[in-house]
Amino acid sequence: MKNKYIVTMNRVLLMNRCCYSVIRYNFVVNHQILIPKKPLQNVIIRSAHDQKEKIRSTLNYMIALGVMTVGLSYAAVPLYRIFCQAYSYGGTTGQIEANQAVSNMKAIKDRPIKVRFNADTASSMQWNFKPQQPDITVLPGETALAFYTAVNPTDKAVTGISTYNVIPFEAGQYFNKIQCFCFEEQQLNPHEQVDMPVFFYIDPEYIEDPKMEFIDEIVLSYTFFEAKEGMKLPVPSYVKQ
Amino acid sequence: MSTAMTFGQKQFIPTPPDKGSFPLDHEGICKKTMVRYMKCLINNNSNNSLCRDEAKEYLACRMENNLMAKEDWNNLGFQENKEER
Numbered sequence: 001m002k003n004k005y006i007v008t009m010n011r012v013l014l015m016n017r018c019c020y021s022v023i024r025y026n027f028v029v030n031h032q033i034l035i036p037k038k039p040l041q042n043v044i045i046r047s048a049h050d051q052k053e054k055i056r057s058t059l060n061y062m063i064a065l066g067v068m069t070v071g072l073s074y075a076a077v078p079l080y081r082i083f084c085q086a087y088s089y090g091g092t093t094g095q096i097e098a099n100q101a102v103s104n105m106k107a108i109k110d111r112p113i114k115v116r117f118n119a120d121t122a123s124s125m126q127w128n129f130k131p132q133q134p135d136i137t138v139l140p141g142e143t144a145l146a147f148y149t150a151v152n153p154t155d156k157a158v159t160g161i162s163t164y165n166v167i168p169f170e171a172g173q174y175f176n177k178i179q180c181f182c183f184e185e186q187q188l189n190p191h192e193q194v195d196m197p198v199f200f201y202i203d204p205e206y207i208e209d210p211k212m213e214f215i216d217e218i219v220l221s222y223t224f225f226e227a228k229e230g231m232k233l234p235v236p237s238y239v240k241q
Numbered sequence: 242m243s244t245a246m247t248f249g250q251k252q253f254i255p256t257p258p259d260k261g262s263f264p265l266d267h268e269g270i271c272k273k274t275m276v277r278y279m280k281c282l283i284n285n286n287s288n289n290s291l292c293r294d295e296a297k298e299y300l301a302c303r304m305e306n307n308l309m310a311k312e313d314w315n316n317l318g319f320q321e322n323k324e325e326r
Contacts, residue, residue: 102316102317103313103318105318132279133283135287136282136287136288137287137288137289137290138290142290142293142318143296143317143319144289145296145299147278165253165255169253176256176259177258178260178317178318179258179261179263180258180262180263181265182255182262183255183257184261184262187265188265189267192267194266194267195266195271196265197299199263199300199317
């Protein structure tokens with residue numbers, strides 16, 4: 001039993017060495033051990049050329065597989081992004097026509113949501129910035145208007161730029177702004193007061209999200225920073241300057 | 242906003258508004274309509290559904306005075322036929 005095992009192993013080893021020598025030196029070594037003990041009549045003995053071809057083609061397949069894997073991993077990034085946009089997977093919004101969505105939207109009457117407004121300024125920003133209304137009760141699918149007021153008490157014109165935040169985090173994906181005053185520089189002349197409206201709606205799909213079942217209050221918080229020359233604020237990359 | 246604690250937590254990504262930014266109303270042209278809207282809100286306990294007409298007036302004022310791009314009312318969520326409400 002053990003003898004047979006040793007013989008088989010030797011045969012395998014020699015076959016490997018044979019393959020190597022076929023590739024490198026292009027000849028076949030016909031060792032005694034390699035010739036089967038009981039050769040069948042219709043066994044086709046491969047020539048050195050065929051053996052080499054077979055090994056080379058296998059090698060080609062392996063290299064092609066490797067290259068394909070590397071290529072796929074590079075292509076996966078934009079492909080995944082396109083897939084997400086097409087199917088709105090994971091909250092990414094696609095290039096859906098916003099007008100269509102808004103005009104077909106219906107207000108859902110049995111789920112009023114209270115949106116509270118918060119206003120902040122950076123510590124070096126001298127504007128007085130506050131919301132005109134502390135909160136507003138809105139229905140999902142219904143567009144709403146809200147106002148903030150900003151006053152520039154200084155004697156110089158001050159330019160500000162704002163960003164916003166929605167709390168709780170999961171509600172942020174349903175909060176759609178049609179128009180507002182954020183991300184673009186707004187200049188206030190000295191001693192000027194101005195009203196800043198925010199026109200928004202809450203996506204009707206809000207009611208279908210199980211995580212939102214007990215959330216009836218959303219806080220919308222705006223923060224104003226001062227825009228100085230050469231100051232780089234963390235503005236999102238898609239905003240055109 | 243980004244402290245050591247927030248690493249690994251989900252990050253809020255602000256999205257740009259659909260129709261861009263409102264130009265500032267420096268002269269206060271639409272202030273009257275705004276005050277009317279605010280009064281309506283105060284009277285109705287900050288209920289948006291009851292004050293939509295005033296909101297529509299404010300946006301109309303903005304559009305007329307070149308403070309907002311002219312939009313179809315449907316695209317802003319103000320359906321024309323009353324049966325929808």
